Amino acid sequence: MSEREDLRRSDGQFGKLPVKGADQQKVPMGPGPFGRGPGGPMGTGMGGEKARNFRNSMMMLFRYLGAYKYSIIMMLILSVLSTLFMIIGPMLMGNVTTKLFEGVMAKVSHAQGAGMDFTYIGKIILLLACLYIISSIFTYLQGLLMSNVSIKVTYELRKEISEKISRLPLKYFDTRSYGDILSRITNDVDTISNTLNQGLSQIVTSVSTIIGIILMMAYISILMTLVSLLMLPISLGLVSFIIRKSQKLYKRQRDYLGRVNGHVEEMYSGHNVMRAFNGEERSIARFDELNEELYKVGWKSQFFSGLMMPVTMFVGNLGYVAICILGGYLVINRVIRVGDIQAFIQYVRSFNMPISQAANIASMMQSTAAAAERVFEFLAEEEETPEAETPIRPEKITGRVAFRDVSFGYSPDKIIINNFSADIKEGQKVAIVGPTGAGKTTMVKLLMRFYDVNSGAILLDGIDIREMARKELRSNFGMVLQDTWLFNGTIRENIRYGRNDATDEEVVNAAKIANVDHVIHYLPKGYDMELNEEAGNVSQGEKQLLTIARAMLADPKILILDEATSSVDTMTEILIQRAIERLMKGRTSFIIAHRLSTIRNADIILVMKDGAIVEQGGHNELLAAKGFYASMYNSQFEDASTA
Numbered sequence: 001m002s003e004r005e006d007l008r009r010s011d012g013q014f015g016k017l018p019v020k021g022a023d024q025q026k027v028p029m030g031p032g033p034f035g036r037g038p039g040g041p042m043g044t045g046m047g048g049e050k051a052r053n054f055r056n057s058m059m060m061l062f063r064y065l066g067a068y069k070y071s072i073i074m075m076l077i078l079s080v081l082s083t084l085f086m087i088i089g090p091m092l093m094g095n096v097t098t099k100l101f102e103g104v105m106a107k108v109s110h111a112q113g114a115g116m117d118f119t120y121i122g123k124i125i126l127l128l129a130c131l132y133i134i135s136s137i138f139t140y141l142q143g144l145l146m147s148n149v150s151i152k153v154t155y156e157l158r159k160e161i162s163e164k165i166s167r168l169p170l171k172y173f174d175t176r177s178y179g180d181i182l183s184r185i186t187n188d189v190d191t192i193s194n195t196l197n198q199g200l201s202q203i204v205t206s207v208s209t210i211i212g213i214i215l216m217m218a219y220i221s222i223l224m225t226l227v228s229l230l231m232l233p234i235s236l237g238l239v240s241f242i243i244r245k246s247q248k249l250y251k252r253q254r255d256y257l258g259r260v261n262g263h264v265e266e267m268y269s270g271h272n273v274m275r276a277f278n279g280e281e282r283s284i285a286r287f288d289e290l291n292e293e294l295y296k297v298g299w300k301s302q303f304f305s306g307l308m309m310p311v312t313m314f315v316g317n318l319g320y321v322a323i324c325i326l327g328g329y330l331v332i333n334r335v336i337r338v339g340d341i342q343a344f345i346q347y348v349r350s351f352n353m354p355i356s357q358a359a360n361i362a363s364m365m366q367s368t369a370a371a372a373e374r375v376f377e378f379l380a381e382e383e384e385t386p387e388a389e390t391p392i393r394p395e396k397i398t399g400r401v402a403f404r405d406v407s408f409g410y411s412p413d414k415i416i417i418n419n420f421s422a423d424i425k426e427g428q429k430v431a432i433v434g435p436t437g438a439g440k441t442t443m444v445k446l447l448m449r450f451y452d453v454n455s456g457a458i459l460l461d462g463i464d465i466r467e468m469a470r471k472e473l474r475s476n477f478g479m480v481l482q483d484t485w486l487f488n489g490t491i492r493e494n495i496r497y498g499r500n501d502a503t504d505e506e507v508v509n510a511a512k513i514a515n516v517d518h519v520i521h522y523l524p525k526g527y528d529m530e531l532n533e534e535a536g537n538v539s540q541g542e543k544q545l546l547t548i549a550r551a552m553l554a555d556p557k558i559l560i561l562d563e564a565t566s567s568v569d570t571m572t573e574i575l576i577q578r579a580i581e582r583l584m585k586g587r588t589s590f591i592i593a594h595r596l597s598t599i600r601n602a603d604i605i606l607v608m609k610d611g612a613i614v615e616q617g618g619h620n621e622l623l624a625a626k627g628f629y630a631s632m633y634n635s636q637f638e639d640a641s642t643a
Helices: 003-009 054-108 118-167 170-174 178-220 222-269 271-276 280-332 338-379 440-447 470-474 491-496 504-513 517-522 540-554 570-584 619-625 628-642
Strands: 029-032 035-038 401-408 417-424 429-433 455-460 477-480 558-562 588-592 604-609 612-617
Touching (some): 054 338, 178 222, 178 338, 280 338, 417 604, 440 588, 540 570, 612 619
Parallel strands (some): 429 588
Antiparallel strands (some): 029 035, 604 612
16 A cells, blocks of 8 residues: 555544535635735735644645655756846846946046946846846746646546545445535645645745845845835734724625625526515515625725725835935945945835735645645545455346345444345345335445445345445446436437447437337437536436436346336326336336335335335235335325325
8 A cells, every 4th residue: 555545544634534614715816915915805814714734734735746856846946046046137237227327427527538338238238138038947947847746736636536436435425515525626626736836836936035135135235124124014014904904894795795696596596486476576675685785895895905005005115215215325425336226126126026925825825735634534534345355256147136134224323224134036026115214215225335234134146245346236237216317418328328338229229118219319419419417408208218228228137216207297107107117127126116006016015114114015915914005005095086
């Protein structure tokens, strides 16, 4: 096992952490303490989600970067060199300014032989051009190196997450929202990628720039350096005061924005019901109320954030005035040269940018640590029970299923199936009935090893299904569920999903058996018609017939059917019922039934109540027993007759 796999599978810092919500808030950019920095819509600072364990999250991320250490070292060297060449520029420009000033003054004083030293000035300008070109090349190369590392790490993380999804037990998805999982794969990995692409090089560039500029400023004049640095705490103090005031307002603004969006989405998705009950005026009044509050808090937050730039510029300009006055005094006393003032002012102006970048990176690193923590939490989740070391691979499955004293519960303290036993012969129809929430789908999940039994065993052709590889076990099952699933692709591709190596002729034949071939021919482009998102361009009945064709093409030995005719018209229901009858012929079938009239001819009926199997037997046998099944069956017919 590799070091990374060992870290992810251990019960260490990420193995048992609780999962946060799916929302990953982006950190907007706005004017920060020294220019543009992190914040709210106009910059409040301190935005974004924070990691619970910053150090361990970043250590895990750095271990991923360890595979690319030579590229990172080269990037750091190029970044430092690029910064160094840029820092030298203002000093050389100061020398040019000094030479020009001295030449002008010499002409004014009519000094003998005095004039402009254009040869020296030309050499300095040429040297500056070379330095800036080299610096730009180094900047490009270090950006290219870091982008390459970022892309590779992102690719590796997404690949591991994708592989992890296939190894996770179904209970993980039953207890997590899809939005949360999707957020980890997209938003969180993108956050890490952006930070790697920009943050690491910016950290080195900012730190080296700050150190280099301070050294160059001190080289020119220690006194002027102290004066300029004194402006920093003043600016920071004022900005911190504004941030504290505006941060609360931005939080309220986000809250009200969420309420407005929620109200609009709710009214849009349910606009038919809203109009049916004449709720337009109430909806508009509620929207106006929320919008008014959003306007008020938004105006206040924008007012405070708008103060950020003027305040920092005011303090910065005060610093420039102080530097110019002090610089002029030092030039008069021949402590420094005229060009040194120009160079010093350039350094002061350049000093603000790396500090702003450092503040931005500090916030970015918090968001990145939170994103990395969520990704590594996911990679450390408990996986499915390992496959048997030498799984049994039967040559042929007939479809005999046996339950031997099966007990199961989603949690150890709540067992919902107790010591259940049943023998299902090849080709028999088994109906699973019961009220909503009785646990009918639990049996299906156990059959397909989405969950393993707590005790007892489920046998397929006499083989404990835990001794078979999950992939091979599930290849013997076909499913037609009430909630149809079709992906964005052609009708032909959706049917062929049942067996990828099927020919076009086999696809058409499966569609004919499923009573959907004639429907497909009436659709635009027929089998090559593209199904849109959620297959919204075909009817519910057509979706069901397509899923039956898909199951028919797979030719499974065992079928799992969730009665799928409750939301279709009578004619379509007849087509679906006929297709299902053909599909079940010669196959062992498990039918999750809602309407008991459809399962009278089932060989075995399993009656479930409150998660437990309370009765089992044939239709007539259960009616004669006058138990729970009989009361359910009779109540359905009473309701039908009353209607």
